[in-house]
Amino acid sequence: MKTQRPTIAERAADRICPECGGPAERRSARGPAPTFCSQECRKAHGNRHIVEGRAVIAFLKAWRIDRGSGEIAKESLAEVCSIVDSFNAADREAGRPRADLYAAKLLAEGTRYMDRQKRR
Numbered sequence: 569m570k571t572q573r574p575t576i577a578e579r580a581a582d583r584i585c586p587e588c589g590g591p592a593e594r595r596s597a598r599g600p601a602p603t604f605c606s607q608e609c610r611k612a613h614g615n616r617h618i619v620e621g622r623a624v625i626a627f628l629k630a631w632r633i634d635r636g637s638g639e640i641a642k643e644s645l646a647e648v649c650s651i652v653d654s655f656n657a658a659d660r661e662a663g664r665p666r667a668d669l670y671a672a673k674l675l676a677e678g679t680r681y682m683d684r685q686k687r688r
C-alpha cells in the first residue's frame with residue numbers, strides 16, 4: 569500500500585509551532601493565525617536557518633548552475649544531501665517537528681521568495 573502524504577494545505581493547517589511542536593494558536597480573535605508559538609521560537613528557528621543555510625548554499629548554487637551535470641555539480645548535490653540529512657536528524661533528536669511543516673506553511677502563504685523580497 570502506498571503511503572498517502574499530506575497536501576500543502578493539509579500540512580500547513582496544523583497549528584503546531586515549527587520550532588517546539590507546541591500549539592501555535594491565536595491569542596486574539598483578530599489577525600492571522602501565528603506560525604510560531606512565541607517570539608523566542610520564531611527567533612530560534614530563524615537563527616538556525618541562517619546557520620544551516622550557510623552550510624549548504626555554495627553547494628546548492630554550484631549544483632544548480634550546471635543543472636546537476638559534471639563532477640562539481642554531482643559532488644555538490646551529494647554534499648547537500650549529506651548535510652541536510654544531518655540537519656533533519658538533529659531536528660528529530662531535538663524533538664522538533666519535521667521540516668515539511670514549516671515548508672508547507674511558507675508554500676501555503678502563496679507568496680514566493682521573490683515576492684517576499686519585493687515587499688521590503
Ligand SMILES: [Zn+2]
Binds near residue numbers: 585588589604609
Ligand atoms: Zn514554539
